[in-house]
Amino acid sequence: MALYNVFDCTIVELDRHHSDRKGNLTVVENGLTLPFDVKRVYYLYDVPGGENRGAHAHRELEQLIIAASGSFTVTLDDGKNKRSFFLNRPYQGLYVKPGLWRDLVDFSSGAVCMVLASEVYQKEDYIRDYQEYINFRNSKNGR
Ligand code: TYD
Numbered sequence: 001m002a003l004y005n006v007f008d009c010t011i012v013e014l015d016r017h018h019s020d021r022k023g024n025l026t027v028v029e030n031g032l033t034l035p036f037d038v039k040r041v042y043y044l045y046d047v048p049g050g051e052n053r054g055a056h057a058h059r060e061l062e063q064l065i066i067a068a069s070g071s072f073t074v075t076l077d078d079g080k081n082k083r084s085f086f087l088n089r090p091y092q093g094l095y096v097k098p099g100l101w102r103d104l105v106d107f108s109s110g111a112v113c114m115v116l117a118s119e120v121y122q123k124e125d126y127i128r129d130y131q132e133y134i135n136f137r138n139s140k141n142g143r
Pocket of ligand 1 (some may be wrong): 040054055057
């Protein structure tokens with residue numbers, strides 16, 4: 001598995017179908033939208049205003065994080081650099097490569113954070129301790 005940094009992660013513009021009368025519709029389709037196939041979808045909601053989520057890294061998992069409603073900020077950290085992405089459009093997603101620490105902060109009230117993931121839930125894929133994360137990055141760097 002390659003070692004990615006925060007500059008490998010980008011906002012993806014999703015397909016948007018607009019109708020003046022009927023509103024909008026956005027599609028994510030395996031094989032077309034993303035560099036991975038979606039195996040799992042989960043969403044965070046009823047997050048109290050100002051609460052934080054995330055605070056972990058995944059060893060192998062890739063994700064697309066979407067503000068399906070409302071807004072929040074995702075800060076990515078590769079141990080050297082940090083980048084923050086403000087998400088507030090249901091037709092944009094943040095594509096997060098494997099091996100990056102993420103913090104989700106500043107949820108607006110009523111926000112829905114939808115996550116499309118490349119793998120089913122595996123507890124062993126999580127790193128929840130920041131120092132352990134730095135050790136993981138250094139070992140991958142061959143240091
Ligand atoms: P957690 O990863 O702590 O949420 P976040 O890091 O975004 O704040 O997940 C909260 C709980 O939900 C935890 O007990 C694990 C469980 N969970 C699943 O059972 N399956 C899943 O796919 C996910 C993402 C979480």
